Amino acid sequence: MFDFPGQLPEIRLHGKPPSETALNRMQACMLLLAQDAAWEQLPFGTLLQQRWRRRAPGNALLVTELPNARGTRLSVARVGELSTFALLELCRKLCALQPPDSGALHLVPLGFQGNALRRVAEALLAATLARSVHLPSYKKRAEPAPAPQVLHLYGLRERRLAARCLAEAAGNGLARALCTTPGNLLTPRIYLRHIRRLARRAGWKLEFLDMAALRRRGAGAFTAVAQGAPDSQSGIVHLHWEHGSGKARPRIALVGKGLCYDTGGVNLKSARHMFGMHEDMTGSAVALGVLHALTRLKAHASVDCWLALASNEIGPRSYKPNDVVKALNGSTIEIVDTDAEGRMVLADTLTLAARAKPQLMLDFATLTGACIHALGPAYSGAFTNRPVFLPELIAGGSECGERVWPFPMDKDYDTALQSQIADLRQCARDGSLPDHILAARFLRHFVPPEVPWIHLDLGSARHKGGLAHVPTSSTGFGVRLALHLLLDRRLIGLDRAGARRAQAP
Numbered sequence: 478m479f480d481f482p483g484q485l486p487e488i489r490l491h492g493k494p495p496s497e498t499a500l501n502r503m504q505a506c507m508l509l510l511a512q513d514a515a516w517e518q519l520p521f522g523t524l525l526q527q528r529w530r531r532r533a534p535g536n537a538l539l540v541t542e543l544p545n546a547r548g549t550r551l552s553v554a555r556v557g558e559l560s561t562f563a564l565l566e567l568c569r570k571l572c573a574l575q576p577p578d579s580g581a582l583h584l585v586p587l588g589f590q591g592n593a594l595r596r597v598a599e600a601l602l603a604a605t606l607a608r609s610v611h612l613p614s615y616k617k618r619a620e621p622a623p624a625p626q627v628l629h630l631y632g633l634r635e636r637r638l639a640a641r642c643l644a645e646a647a648g649n650g651l652a653r654a655l656c657t658t659p660g661n662l663l664t665p666r667i668y669l670r671h672i673r674r675l676a677r678r679a680g681w682k683l684e685f686l687d688m689a690a691l692r693r694r695g696a697g698a699f700t701a702v703a704q705g706a707p708d709s710q711s712g713i714v715h716l717h718w719e720h721g722s723g724k725a726r727p728r729i730a731l732v733g734k735g736l737c738y739d740t741g742g743v744n745l746k747s748a749r750h751m752f753g754m755h756e757d758m759t760g761s762a763v764a765l766g767v768l769h770a771l772t773r774l775k776a777h778a779s780v781d782c783w784l785a786l787a788s789n790e791i792g793p794r795s796y797k798p799n800d801v802v803k804a805l806n807g808s809t810i811e812i813v814d815t816d817a818e819g820r821m822v823l824a825d826t827l828t829l830a831a832r833a834k835p836q837l838m839l840d841f842a843t844l845t846g847a848c849i850h851a852l853g854p855a856y857s858g859a860f861t862n863r864p865v866f867l868p869e870l871i872a873g874g875s876e877c878g879e880r881v882w883p884f885p886m887d888k889d890y891d892t893a894l895q896s897q898i899a900d901l902r903q904c905a906r907d908g909s910l911p912d913h914i915l916a917a918r919f920l921r922h923f924v925p926p927e928v929p930w931i932h933l934d935l936g937s938a939r940h941k942g943g944l945a946h947v948p949t950s951s952t953g954f955g956v957r958l959a960l961h962l963l964l965d966r967r968l969i970g971l972d973r974a975g976a977r978r979a980q981a982p
């Protein structure tokens with residue numbers, strides 16, 4: 478069994494920039510200089526400045542070796558005004574220039590103060606940690622993992638920052654490791670086994686609602702999808718973890734779409750669209766990654782995590798277009814396209830998650846191709862039933878470098894979901910309509926208005942060659958964003974404060 482998410486390097490913090498002796502001992506070093514930083518602050522500074530000036534035209538980065546006994550390999554960049562996304566990308570590229578087998582990697586931000594220093598140090602750590610994650614490989618000869626055992630950060634001694642970076646990398650790494658696992662090795666049954674093991678280690682309470690339990694409860698939207706798989710071990714996992722006490726402790730629900738394979742069902746996908754569909758469980762992996770990171774950080778919170786584990790198969794028992802099924806909240810749904818299965822499994826999972834009246838419910842799903850068409854694969858789509866969250870989502874995404882953009886969710890979009898025979902249609906028959914918005918409107922039917930809810934359509938779950946600080950095509954997008962929204966932006970209660978502000982004369 479693959480060990481998720483593997484061992485991450487240890488971080489050692491040094492308050493000052495490295496001395497000449499320290500530099501001479503290093504094998505590999507990444508150097509980020511502020512635009513106005515004086516090179517002379519650093520040993521070998523004058524030499525480095527000369528080499529920087531002579532670097533190939535148009536090259537934003539320099540790779541060079543110091544004239545010392547070890548031939549210290551330095552990768553160097555200068556940083557001016559950069560968005561967090563661009564800064565993370567720069568750090569990823571800088572990181573890729575380092576030899577894969579260095580036992581220790583030294584990170585030196587130079588010429589930055591206060592928050593700017595913190596931001597650059599965080600980006601350097603995030604990129605090197607993201608590259609250190611071991612992803613599953615089934616090659617006879619495994620390639621060497623590009624993982625240093627120790628990361629040395631200079632100029633900043635902030636243990637909390639290091640702990641946060643490690644927790645986030647562990648959460649993101651867990652998500653990516655799960656997403657990279659082939660479908661035959663991550664069926665719902667095997668996935669559940671992995672989750673049980675994670676839960677035992679982390680001290681999460683685990684409850685599994687299998688198909689029989691879901692049928693008894695009347696979760697007909699979920700079971701319609703899952704019934705197509707023979708010997709289905711599909712079901713909904715409920716994990717609970719809490720830390721701290723008191724009224725101030727926020728109650729959070731995380732919900733994830735975990736389609737271990739999506740063939741499209743009776744509306745079978747073409748070969749081109751089928752390839753890669755083992756990653757249709759990304760939403761659940763991201764939710765798990767967030768829970769893993771929150772647990773590791775001992776965040777003051779009470780978290781319920783709901784994972785819809787199923788596979789969408791074609792077979793004699795598969796659900797079909799024109800079927801009418803009854804969801805857990807009592808609404809009847811007319812099936813239009815069996816490939817729109819994600820919203821079906823999420824409908825009942827959201828109903829379950831909302832029953833505890835969380836103060837914030839966050840769902841993650843690789844839900845629609847329309848979202849990728851609308852934004853491209855470097856952004857994900859955001860939807861919410863609390864307009865006060867919209868600027869927070871844009872600003873939060875921009876600040877942390879996992880960028881999202883919101884879409885409208887006005888009621889009149891529901892016209893496209895009207896059915897002659899049931900309470901609502903699963904999706905529109907007209908393919909030219911904005912399916913990402915209709916999917917969000919559909920899900921909204923299963924979220925009681927009193928529950929503040931954010932739906933993330935993970936269009937950037939896969940980005941060829943990596944995205945921001947993450948070097949692999951499977952990006953684990955969402956873990957970093959959710960941690961930023963929950964821990965730094967503190968969305969919880971904002972809707973009530975916002976409502977009060979809106980009501981004030």
Ligand SMILES: [Zn+2]
Binds near residue numbers: 739741815819
């Ligand atoms: Zn599908």
